[in-house]
Amino acid sequence: MFKVKVYVTLRESVLDPQGTAVKSSLHSMNYNEVADVRIGKYMELTIEKTERDIEEVVNELCTRLLANPVIEDYRYEIEESVVQ
Amino acid sequence: MFKVKVYVTLRESVLDPQGTAVKSSLHSMNYNEVADVRIGKYMELTIEKTERDIEEVVNELCTRLLANPVIEDYRYEIEESVVQ
Secondary structure, eight states: EEEEEEEEEEEETSSOOEEEEEEEHHHTTTOOTTEEEEEEEEEEEEEEEEEEOOHHHHHHHHHIIIOTTTTEEEEEEEEEEOOO | OOEEEEEEEEOOTTTOOOHHHHHHHHHTTTTTEEEEEEEEEEEEEEEEOOOHHHHHHHHHHHIIIITTTTEEEEEEEEEEEEOO
């Protein structure tokens, strides 16, 4: 079994209205030290071992469903967990 | 300036319908090796240095706005960046 952590973020050049809204909320709560907020997605996947290479599978999942490569970047961490 | 990465996840005991939907989509795309999907939020904050302790500020932001402590857990990483 693999435990995969996927981080999807908007590309630098893409506006992030959700982040802007959170920043405004924080400013209205008097946290004026918050200069910028960018919001992304975090996903934890549990994937069973197959004959395919796990990195190849994860890249496919990311580009086909989890991230939109036009406006988003993704990165991932793969941990192998041993089931007793 | 501090660069803070915040990860917000649903507690283990809380159902994650969004994760279940993503898992179903992946199964319908024939990725049957995906055993579980949990979806969370990932936020990158840029925070200016103040006289307050940065960890204290980040914990406050998380419990007051970014996460719902009743159903969500959060963790964070703080990096100090030196502006030239």
